[in-house]
Each structure stands twice: as C-alpha cells, then as structure tokens.
Amino acid sequence: MTFSDLGLSPKVLSAVTDAGYTQPTPIQAGAIPHALLGKDILGIAQTGTGKTASFVLPMLTRLEKGRARARMPRTLILEPTRELAAQVEENFIRYGKNHKLNIALLIGGVSFDEQDKKLERGADVLIATPGRLLDHRERGKLLLNGVEILVIDEADRMLDMGFIPDIERICEMIPFTRQTLFFSATMPPEITKLTEKFLHAPVRVEVSKAASTATSIIQRLVKSGSKPWDKRETLRNLMKAEDAELKNAIIFCNRKVEVSELFRSLLKYDFDAGALHGDMDQRARMQMLANFRDGKLRYLVASDVAARGLDIPDVSHVFNYDVPIHAEDYVHRIGRTGRAGRSGKSFTIATKSDTKYIDAIERLIGNKIEWHDGDLSTVVASEGEDEAPRRGRGAPRRAGRKDDDRKEKGERKPRERHAKPSEAAPPEAAHDEQPVAAEATVADIGERRARKEAIRSENTERKADRNEQRTPERGDSRPQRDSNRPARHRQEDNDATVGFGDDMPAFMRIVAKV
DNA sequence: AAAAAAG
Structure with missing residues (x-):
C-alpha cells in the first residue's frame, strides 16, 4: 500500500513525496479513501499514529474545487490546545504547498486583528480552539454556514477540558450537509453520545495502540525525599547520570508553579532548559516549543499541556518530576518517548506520598514498574539540605x-x-x-x-x-x-x-x- | 493535589 493508492490528488501526492513519505500509516490508509468520498469518519487513534495527515490530506484534495468567500470558511478544524492548533496549521502549510489556500489560525492569547484580516479575506481552512472561535463569532466576524468539512480532533481531551458544550454549540452552527471527521483516542460514554448526535453513518477506523511503544520504553521509578529541593536534587542526579544517553528530554510537573520553579532552578544549575505551561504568554510558548524541537534546548520542563498530541519527535527521555495524579496521564507522558519504534527511557520520581498513584498507574498499565535504585523504604529523611551553588553577592548566609x-x-x-x-x-x-x-x-x-x-x-x-x-x-x-x-x-x-x-x-x- | 481554554 502506498499513498498513490489512496485516491489523493497529484498536488497532494507530490507534497507528500517531497516530505519523504511513501507508505501511509494504518489510520491514514483506513480513513483517507472514505474521507475523499465525503463520508463521515470516526477515527479512534492515539497521537503518533499519523492521525493529523489522515484528515489534512483528503481535505486538501477536496478543497481543490471551489473558493472561499469572505467570513465564510469552507472547513473548520477544532483542537483542544493552542499548540495542537498551530501544529495542524503547519501540516496544512507543508502538504498544501502546491495549493493556494488561505489558512486562518484562531487561537487565544494573540491579537484579533490579524485573525480578522484572514477571515475577511476568506479562509479555506480554519483551525481553532473553541474559546477564540466562539469569540470571533459573537463579534459577528465569522459565519459558519459555509463550512463543508468539520474536524473535531482529540475529542476525549476536549471532554476532559470541559469543551463539550462549546463543541455542541459549534456543531449546531454548521449545516447538516457537512462532512464530519471525528477523532478521539478513547471512547467514553459522553463521546459516544456526541458521535451519535453529530455523525451520520460514520466509517469507523480504529487503530490499536502501537504495542511497540510499551515495550520500547524503559520505565523506572526513582525514590526521592518529598521536599522540593530533594526532588530537584534527585532529578539533577538522574539527568547527570543519563547524560551520555540523553539526547533531549521532557520533564513533566503536575502544576504550573512547579514548572516555573523547576525551570528556574535548572537554569541556575546551567541545564539547557526551557519551560512550557498554559500561563506563559503565547509567544513564549511557541518559542520554547520551537527551540526544543530545533534542538536549541535540550530539556523542556512542562505541564500536561505537552503530554498529549504535540509532535515532538525523537525525545530520548521523559522525566516525571511528579507522579501524575491520573494514571492515564502517565501513559500519555511517557508516550512522548519511544515513538516510531525508537527506544526511550522514562524516569518517574516518587515520594512516600505517591504510592497510591503509583499503584493506580501499575494497575492501568498492567505491570509493575521497576525501581531504579532501591524503593521508597530506603529513602533517607531529608534535613532540608539544599546544595545549590552560592552567589558571592550580598549578606552572608544565616547560620542554620x-x-x-x-x-x-x-x-x-x-x-x-x-x-x-x-x-x-x-x-x-x-x-x-x-x-x-x-x-x-x-x-x-x-x-x-x-x-x-x-x-x-x-x-x-x-x-x-x-x-x-x-x-x-x-x-x-x-x-x-x-x-x-x-x-x-x-x-x-x-x-x-x-x-x-x-x-x-x-x-x-x-x-x-x- | 492539575491542566487546559475567551477576556
């Protein structure tokens, strides 16, 4: 099976070839022919399965006929996070290089002006996060009754984030005659209900989890004292120990505060780190991610904004600075490494209070995770020691x-x-x-x-x-x-x-x- | 015990 067997247009095929791809992934092979025929698709697939191209490529082919009118986009793609939306835009640019398409990206955190201009000009492709999309519509700058193809991506994540009411509202603004491509990694009852309401005789394309990921990722638990400085020290030691093997790494924290604290701490220790979380301004988010992708940063300290979906190839290591509270997040986080058959390593720093979360994770993945260097029973109680380097400046340290x-x-x-x-x-x-x-x-x-x-x-x-x-x-x-x-x-x-x-x-x- | 997303 090659891309040329799927019925894509020559323009699209040549862009795919130029990007260096010849063989479609299972989700692409399964979804593209149906999508080209105008059928609704229910795609059940995780990220890293080639899901994005499975809707981008047929959409490009179908967009070759017709032109967009002012404020009436022809297609709409909904994404749960700003980064994912931007990533989809990049895909349209890459594979649409032989097309003259207007692409508009409507995401929060950036100014309206430029987005307005693009809508005004008439967008063939509109990629949006729900909040900003509705905002534009309420301002009367956007009409959705010209949308021919609607894509709802990462539906289960939208559910987690409380976007479902917004999604329902948006679906109801778009004509019944549209084609809907719907993607979700899992199918909880709420999502099934949504598909029954908004999809018409969908073709179901299901891609099982790449079994290879689980086996190609070496997972370890690392004991640590529970104080922040204990955990930071544990992490630093781990990073140093892994240095030779470590190409780049994402370090996940549970909270945004921890992301920024750890980030600053790592900078102080001269680690080549960036940070990514949702309270940072949008420019910084984009910049950090770009630098990490380009290899200008070796470490990215991140909240779960980076846990799913983001296309960051070739991460050699994942460190969980905190044990994730929800077991599924663990799977998403470590799934950032060991992609596309490569091997990866993940280390999860665990403290005494984390045991019940670890149990839940082990139950979910159906496996015990090995301890890296002895389990928690061997942790020495902390005395609050912090061995950070001193600075010469200022008053002498206090005694105790x-x-x-x-x-x-x-x-x-x-x-x-x-x-x-x-x-x-x-x-x-x-x-x-x-x-x-x-x-x-x-x-x-x-x-x-x-x-x-x-x-x-x-x-x-x-x-x-x-x-x-x-x-x-x-x-x-x-x-x-x-x-x-x-x-x-x-x-x-x-x-x-x-x-x-x-x-x-x-x-x-x-x-x-x- | 969280994060994400509109302002």
Missing part, C-alpha cells in the same frame, strides 16, 4: 539551614496567596540566595523586584547570556505583562514594589513586607 526552612515557610505563605502561580518567587529565593530578613530592607525589596522581572522576561525570551539573568539589577530586563491574564490574578501586579522600585517610600514597607 533549618532556620531558613522555617523562614521560607513562615514568610512566603502570605505573599503566595496573592502571587500569580507562574511568577511566585522560587523557594530558592529564600534558600540558596540572599536570606530574606523579617523586615526586608528597601534594597532587598528592590532586588527581589528586579529578580522577579528578570524571571518574567526569562519566560518570554530566554537570554543567551545567563549572566544577564543573574544580575538583573543592571537593567534591561523588562516585565512582560500578559494583558490576557484573568482579572483575579492581576492583584499580584500590585503586590510588593511594582511601580516604586528602589525609590519606594518607607511607609510602603509594611505593605511590601516579604
């Missing part, structure tokens, strides 16, 4: 480490309540840097502010010169404000010393106590 721990707990709490998660001061601020006095001096506060700003801009553009990050008071770090941030987070902007800096009047100190 344990003292500092107490300080970290006691002092960070009140400010943490206001802090936007991704920008909260890292624990290291109290730990392996300047000790923070109960009443911070103006200079301390000014420096902490500068640091925060450096971290902010670090999230947006990673500077080549690390020293700039280390001495942010020199200047050029500018705060990157995200105007899209929900109002409840904005309070943090009034926190501490923003707007006063080093010149903050003394009476403000009480407010800014850190």
